[in-house]
Amino acid sequence: MRLTRRAALQAAAAAPLASPFILPRNAVAQQKPSELRLGISTFLSGPASVFGVPGRNAADLIIEQFNSSGGIGGVPLRSVVIDEAPGVDFLLGECRRLAQNEGVDMMLASISSGSCLAVAPLAEQLRMPTILWDCGTQRIFEENSYRYSVRTQANAVPEIVAPLLYLMRVKPDFRTLAVVNQDYAWGRDSWAIWKAAMDAIKPGVRVVAELFPRFGATDFSTEITRLQALRPDVILSTSWGGELDTFVRQAAERRLFERSTFVLPLAESSLERVGRTLPEGVIVGARGDHWFLHPTARDGELLKNFTQSYRQRFNLYPIYPTFHMAQALYGMKAGYEKAIAANGGSWPSREQVMDTMRGLEFQHLTGTMKIRDDGQGLEPMLMGVTRHVEAYNFPVLDQMILYPPDLTMNPTGTKGLDWVRLLTPAAVQRAPAPIAYRA
């Protein structure tokens, strides 16, 4: 083939445009940006804003703290927050806008499992580094492999297995159980995990009622009457937010707590709101290794300062979404810093950051956590039982157990729902010793 002058000129002109696509991205030199833009999707409206707004508040606070100490690698952070309440289609449109128009460098998504299931594939298309900061579904990394997404928290499997193990420890002789969950994906999925695990660990428990009130229900009086008539040994509810508060109050007014042992895996987020209406002896979960009176981290400066700053600004104690947001931001910072160090001090590419985050172990407000090679975060599960103390006008957790991930989380390459069917009663005994609340 003869090389003409025209062909040579065309090739020369096209080379600069083509090179980023021909060369591997991580081989392209990255310029240090003037700021690191974070897109954050969370619920700013609707019932789930009880989690979304505290998550956003935590992001504001921690980003300010990071920026006041030099940002990440000397680059300040700036957040753009979007509301995931209008639905998945809206959220995906917003994610595209953030990636393509706003020049966002990393996404922190989302609260709803449905949102995360949709955002992770989009992140692959857009090559957008994404941290799944709060959604619980275990399916994300079980059913697919993603390069651009990691999760900086546990998932639904340990969040449900840990309360079951705790119940088996404190009330091993229960024979009947009723469930009152919200009628949507989380309510149904969490019950499926619980039922499978319970059938494996303690076969023969009679489920006397499976009640799934409408999502957003404000009246549980019929369910409570039914439960009073049935008198189950245990009542499980994975509900959250206003619905959990309402259920707790209506149940307390009608003395249901006196008849059955309650297991409320998400109730840490409701303690301050329901106050002493929630009696002593209720089994409560925190969706992870965090609580503002965390048994091993409460005296650490990091947690104390955060709790103090958060209370000062928002007049509330931090609840689990604030800790999940903190985990995401601390994880992101650790990932970037490790990638910068590995890159000889130069700013890393997106791929370098995401590759570094797999296997990353990082410090957060209440301890350290690890991200598995499949992108799934591993953290202990804090469980406890409510106790009324003078220092707080709401219940605190007593007899706390931090269930390690190897007891509650399925290994890489397995499906959570299949794995819980293999659990044995021995798992109950393998738990660490409880830690009592101290004033």
Place this chain on the structure above:
Amino acid sequence: MTLLLLLAVLDGLAYAALVFMVAVGLTLVFGVLRVLNVAHGSFFAIGAYVAATLGTAAAATAAAPVLALPVLLIAAILVGGVLGPLVEKLLLSRIYVKDHVLQLLVTFALFMILEDVQKLIWGVQPIFQDAAVKALGPVEVGDIVYTRYQLFLLPGVAATTLVGLMWFLRRTLTGRVIVAVTQDREAATAMGIDAQRVYLLTFTFGTMLAALGGALASPTSSLVPGVGVNMIVLSFAVVATAGLGQIEGAALTALLIGLGRSVAVYFAPEFEVVIPYIIMVLVLLVRPYGIFGSPELRRV
């Protein structure tokens, strides 16, 4: 079995009472103004929030137990008395003669605005104020603990509202004037009735009923963003099933839905969520204009 049915009926009555309180305002407004008011759900929510706020303030006083119940009524009067005339004068009076679609869009826009107003004022954290329930205390039926609030107060208020409304519309001059405007606005106006005033009065009263529904719901529910959405959807189902503008129909439908839902919780819990809509579909298949509704002749 008999005991279970009795329990289901008691639960159903309390739920039906709340649903009726909201739906009756919606159906009254449609019956007179011919406007399907989506913002009715916001009036419910604001009534609940104001009642909880007043209840919290009252709880801090020495007279807390005495004030717990009156604040619910005061909240409804406040919300209805302020928001009702404001919305009617500024918005609705401009769209009475417009197409129903436009009316729906305007009231939907108002609903969205008021949703954000609620978040601005009360935030997003659940709010709960149960002084009224505590003031009345619990009562036992057999072995089952109920609250007097749920068992007596809610059905009592709903029954009083129904009877009072029927008496007002049929036995008082103002009520008859409202009925006259509902049946033929032009003829009523020709007879010297001030239709605009009737509209203002009716809308304000309808807003008060929605706010009263919210206020009555507030002692047993946590108030969160979106609390009005659920109630407006259910209210529309009640009003459509009853027949638009039918007050007795709203009462009967609310009762059907309340009982249907509680019976479902006892005997087929998986149908609890869909029972109101199954009832609606079944009724509308047989009677497309609702239980008490009738086809309306279009004026050419």
